[in-house]
Amino acid sequence: MATTSQEMDPAQAALLEKVEPAELYEQPLVTNNRDFNWVTNKICGIVEAGTPTWWWVCMAVALATASFTGMGLLWLVSTGVGVWGLANPINWGWAIVNFVFWIGIGHAGTLISAVLCLLKQGWRTSINRAAEAMTIFAVVCAGIFPLFHVGRVWFAWWLFPLPNANAIWPQFRSPLEWDVFAVSTYGTVSVLFWYMGMIPDLGTLRDRAVQRLKAGAYEGATEFKKKFAEGFDVFRKYFYGIFAMGWRNAGNHWRNYEMAYLVLAGLSTPLVLSVHTIVSFDFAVSQLPGWHTTIFPPYFVAGAIFSGFGMVLTLMLPLRAIFGLHDLITQRHIDNMCKICLGTGSIVGYAYIMEFFIAWYGANPYESFAFINRAFGQYWWAYIMMFSCNVFTPQLFWFKKVRQNWALVWVMSILINVGMWFERFVITVTSLANDFLPSSWGYYSPTIVDIFTFFGTFGLFSVLFLLFVRFAPMMPIGEVKFVMPQGDPHGHHEDEKGGHH
Amino acid sequence: MATHSIIASFKDTPSFFHAAEKVRDAGYKKWDTYSSFPVHGMPEAQGQPRSKVPVFTFLGGVTGFTLGTFIVWYMGAYDYPLIVGGKPFFSPIFPFPIMYELTILLAAFGTLGGMFITNLLPQHHNPLFESDTFLEVAGDRLVIAIESRDPKFDSAATRQFLEEIGGTDIEEVSA
Numbered sequence: 001m002a003t004t005s006q007e008m009d010p011a012q013a014a015l016l017e018k019v020e021p022a023e024l025y026e027q028p029l030v031t032n033n034r035d036f037n038w039v040t041n042k043i044c045g046i047v048e049a050g051t052p053t054w055w056w057v058c059m060a061v062a063l064a065t066a067s068f069t070g071m072g073l074l075w076l077v078s079t080g081v082g083v084w085g086l087a088n089p090i091n092w093g094w095a096i097v098n099f100v101f102w103i104g105i106g107h108a109g110t111l112i113s114a115v116l117c118l119l120k121q122g123w124r125t126s127i128n129r130a131a132e133a134m135t136i137f138a139v140v141c142a143g144i145f146p147l148f149h150v151g152r153v154w155f156a157w158w159l160f161p162l163p164n165a166n167a168i169w170p171q172f173r174s175p176l177e178w179d180v181f182a183v184s185t186y187g188t189v190s191v192l193f194w195y196m197g198m199i200p201d202l203g204t205l206r207d208r209a210v211q212r213l214k215a216g217a218y219e220g221a222t223e224f225k226k227k228f229a230e231g232f233d234v235f236r237k238y239f240y241g242i243f244a245m246g247w248r249n250a251g252n253h254w255r256n257y258e259m260a261y262l263v264l265a266g267l268s269t270p271l272v273l274s275v276h277t278i279v280s281f282d283f284a285v286s287q288l289p290g291w292h293t294t295i296f297p298p299y300f301v302a303g304a305i306f307s308g309f310g311m312v313l314t315l316m317l318p319l320r321a322i323f324g325l326h327d328l329i330t331q332r333h334i335d336n337m338c339k340i341c342l343g344t345g346s347i348v349g350y351a352y353i354m355e356f357f358i359a360w361y362g363a364n365p366y367e368s369f370a371f372i373n374r375a376f377g378q379y380w381w382a383y384i385m386m387f388s389c390n391v392f393t394p395q396l397f398w399f400k401k402v403r404q405n406w407a408l409v410w411v412m413s414i415l416i417n418v419g420m421w422f423e424r425f426v427i428t429v430t431s432l433a434n435d436f437l438p439s440s441w442g443y444y445s446p447t448i449v450d451i452f453t454f455f456g457t458f459g460l461f462s463v464l465f466l467l468f469v470r471f472a473p474m475m476p477i478g479e480v481k482f483v484m485p486q487g488d489p490h491g492h493h494e495d496e497k498g499g500h501h
Numbered sequence: 502m503a504t505h506s507i508i509a510s511f512k513d514t515p516s517f518f519h520a521a522e523k524v525r526d527a528g529y530k531k532w533d534t535y536s537s538f539p540v541h542g543m544p545e546a547q548g549q550p551r552s553k554v555p556v557f558t559f560l561g562g563v564t565g566f567t568l569g570t571f572i573v574w575y576m577g578a579y580d581y582p583l584i585v586g587g588k589p590f591f592s593p594i595f596p597f598p599i600m601y602e603l604t605i606l607l608a609a610f611g612t613l614g615g616m617f618i619t620n621l622l623p624q625h626h627n628p629l630f631e632s633d634t635f636l637e638v639a640g641d642r643l644v645i646a647i648e649s650r651d652p653k654f655d656s657a658a659t660r661q662f663l664e665e666i667g668g669t670d671i672e673e674v675s676a
Contacts, residue, residue, distance in 0.1 A: 036537065036641035161572050169576035173585050178598035185602040189609040196613055204537065207630075207639035214633060245623035248630075249638050251521070251534035253620045255544045259552035260616035264609060267558070271605045278598050481538035489518030489540050 027332040029122050029483045034327055036481055043201070043475050044208055046323055048236075051470065054322070059466050065459025072453030073148055081151040083449045090432045090444040095149040097424040098454050100279055101307070102142035103183065104300075104420060107272055108308025109135030110190060113197070114268035117261070123336055125479040126328040130319065131312050132194040133472070137464040138311070139187040141457040146179070148453075175281040182278040189271055193264050195243075200257070201473035202240045203247035209236035254478075276304045283427065290370035290431035293358065299351035303420060306344035306390070309337050310416030315465065317410045319474070328475060331404060338397040338409060341416060345394030348423075352387065366436055374430045378443060382426050389419020505628035505676035506532075506648040507659050508635060509668025514540060516667050517643040521546040523666045524645060531651035535635070535644040554615040561611020562604045569600030632674045646674070 008016075030039070076083055085093050109131035116124035147156050159180045161170055170177050212218075218229045247253060280300035283291040313334070320329045359371040375383050393415045396402045403409060429444050468474075481487045511517035514536075521534050525548040534543060544552075570593070577583070578591035588595060617623065629635045629646060638644050645668065647659050656673070663671055 040537065040640050161576060167581060169581050171583075171585065172573050172577050172596040172599055173588050178596075178602075181599050181602040185606040188606060192609050192613050196616065200537070204639040207636045210630070211633070211636045211639075214636075241625065245617065246625045246627065247622065248627055249535045249537055250620075251536070251540070251543050251547050252549065253622075254536075254539040255549055256552045256554050256616050256619040258539050259554040260612050263555055263558050263612045267605050267609050267612065271602075274598070274601060274605075281598075478538040482541070487514055487538055487540070489514045489542060489546075 027330065028485070029125070029330065029332070030480065031327045031330050034484075036484070036486065039328075039480050039484075040204060040208075040477055042325070042328070043473050043477050043480075044205055046469070046474060047205060047471060048208070055466060055470060059463065062459045062462035062466060066456055066463050067459070068452045069144065069456025069460055072449050072456060073144070075449050076148055076453070077153060081149060083447060084149070084453075085444060085446045085450050086149070087442075089435065089440050089442045090429060092149075092428055092432065093444050094425075094446050094450045094454060095145045096282070097421065097428050098457065099142050099145040100300075100424045100428075101421045102138045102145075102457065103186075103279055104276065104304035104307045104424075105311045105417070106135035106138035106142070106186075106190070106308060107276060107301075107304035108310075108312045109133070109138075110186075110193075110268050110272040111305055111308065112312070113193060114265040114272060117265040118269060121336075122483040123333050125483050126325075126475050127312060127316055127333060127337075128479075129194075129197065129472075129476050130316060130468075130474055131308075132190065132197070133465065133468045134308075134311060134315060135190045136187065136194060137461050137468075139183065139190065140464065141461050143183065143187070144453075144457065146176075146183075175278065175285045178278045179282060182275045186271060186275045189264075189268060193268060196257075196260060196264065197476055198472060199244055199247050200249065200253075200478045201476060202244035203249065204477055205473065206237055206240040206244050209233040209240065213237065273301055276301045283431075288431050288435055289364070289366040290374065290427070293355065295351055295354060295358070299348065299355075302344045302347040302351065303390075303423060306341060306348055306394075307417055307420035309341050309344065310413040310420070313337055313341070313409060313413035314417065317406055317413075319469065321406075323474075325475075328480065334406070334409060335400075335403050338403045341413070342394045342397040345390055345397075345416070349387075349391035352391065370431055370434070373434050374426055377430065377434060379426060379430050379433070382422050382429075386419055386422040386426050389415045390423060393419065502675035504649045504656060505674045506646040507656070507663060508535075508629070508632065508644050508646040508672050508674055509663035510634065510670040511643045511645065511667060512669070514643065517645070518543065518546055520645060520666045520668065524647065527653070527662060529647055529651050529653050531648040531654075533646055535629075535638045535642075535646060537639055537641065553619050554612060557611040557615025557618065558608050559611070561614075562608035564611075565603040565605070565607030566600050568607070569596075569603035573599055628674055628676050632672060634670055634672050635674070649676075 034042075084095065086095065109128075112124045112131045113128040116128075147153055150156055150159075158164055158168070159170055159177065163169075170180070172178075213230065213233050216230075218226045221229060277297035277300065280296035284293060284296040286292060316329055316337075317334075320326060356371050356375075359367045362368075393412050396408075396412065402412075433444055434441050509520075511520050517534065517536065518540060521543065524532055525546065534540070534547060536543075540546075544550075573596040574591045577596070582590045584590075593600075634642065635644060635646075645663065647654060647663070649656075653659075660671055660673075
């Protein structure tokens, strides 16, 4: 540069000196100039405040809904798998549909916490904890279906490599056995990741309880209420204290923690992709027209991320409104999630069309029939539901006006999940109902027990999520502070320009 | 009561960060920074080496892969060989998902365990927890603590040093 400016006209050089590079405006991740204390108080406050009435109401409704799963399963276990609509030729009906649906929901949580962490996307911080919780609870709901479809559920442990009385070991050539390993690993690693991420925040809750106990001030409370509040804080001190494992917020702790977090993110990324790939193998490894396709792994993964982000939006928008978290989950967060839905929804739409193309191009009459039958056969209504919800709905996210309309985004996020449930239904049922020989064709309808069991899982999911919201810090406090300008050690003061050496 | 450490607070992240660099340069060994969030670049400022957690991850991963290979071979080819679809009793190809998933599973356990081991956790008691000032780290306080077992520790000199580098609310925490 020095030589160039020497050759340049001095007036021009002087002008060049005055030019400042334009700073790209980036919307802040925490709006309204909140400080560290505000973040801690806000997030811990949700856990420490009294239980709001709406929580009890929701909990009662959720428990009542969850009881439907309980009844459905009780009925199944006491009678036999015949109470589900599974029969020849559709030996896999709602059981696998619901399983794949719930597993798919979970994927956004891992994606937010792992893939976006590796890609250094700061906006993940305020939504990742709740999304991870969603993952774990979705895996719990998913697990019910394969577990109970075996009929004699008390023998489900035969799927695990444990010595059983008949000296028979699991069959490792079967994709269903791979599934057992994939899903149980996924569930376990998600819990580890979630728990580790929570350790610093559990330490914060413990320290705050100790602070209140030491200060002994429970303002304006009667003697009875004071005792009550004190009792709660003693409980918190021990409960959160035990799980916080003695976390001290030390620089050394953070150093190892950040490395461990990064490594877990690195492990979870191939894990989340492998899980849905292996789930798709359940279908793709078969010989059935409509299932036996190589597009299944990437198409399933995209669909899973799509439905998962749909569910994150469905959960986060109400939470944001109820707890007033608008400064932490900003329009930028919602925009980004909508754009991911748009991207993955388009991939899913591309996959639908590509399947058709390959069926035609592959010149296999059974394959072409399967796809024509999907769209125009006896399940045409399910295909229309799937296509309109998954392909057309997210296209609205191209428009900023739509992304800013939270009520609309919320409704659309539910439509996405409806569409993704229908996708799994279409794949499973249409292929099984009309395979190679017309003599073996059939029509599948779920029974009331199927419907009860599935409906109830939404209750189970809600019960778990409500407990999470009530007892665990909903956002990673440390990580939110990390992306705030005050958290930058290299002097990102408001009175200074720039911020990096 | 013996002194456990002397703690000092700092007003904002940059001064906290630069103070840590000064403590490092002054040659203290048994000291640490305390903040409610990870400060970017702090390990370098504290002169700490790269975390050893990945070593545990690697050990876990290797164990998982070996275990996966072993169970598939032992159960399918040794203890109860069964012909299915004319496929071989053992091959590294068809059961690869098993090895893959177990590698990740045990590597994840290794990572979490490694985080606990390298951080010397769980350790539910520490004298610092007794300090009211220290408890405020959970909110927005930024603290540096120099422990009395540091070879360079000298009650008066250390206190003065912390003051010189911009520390406030200096407090002696007893063991």
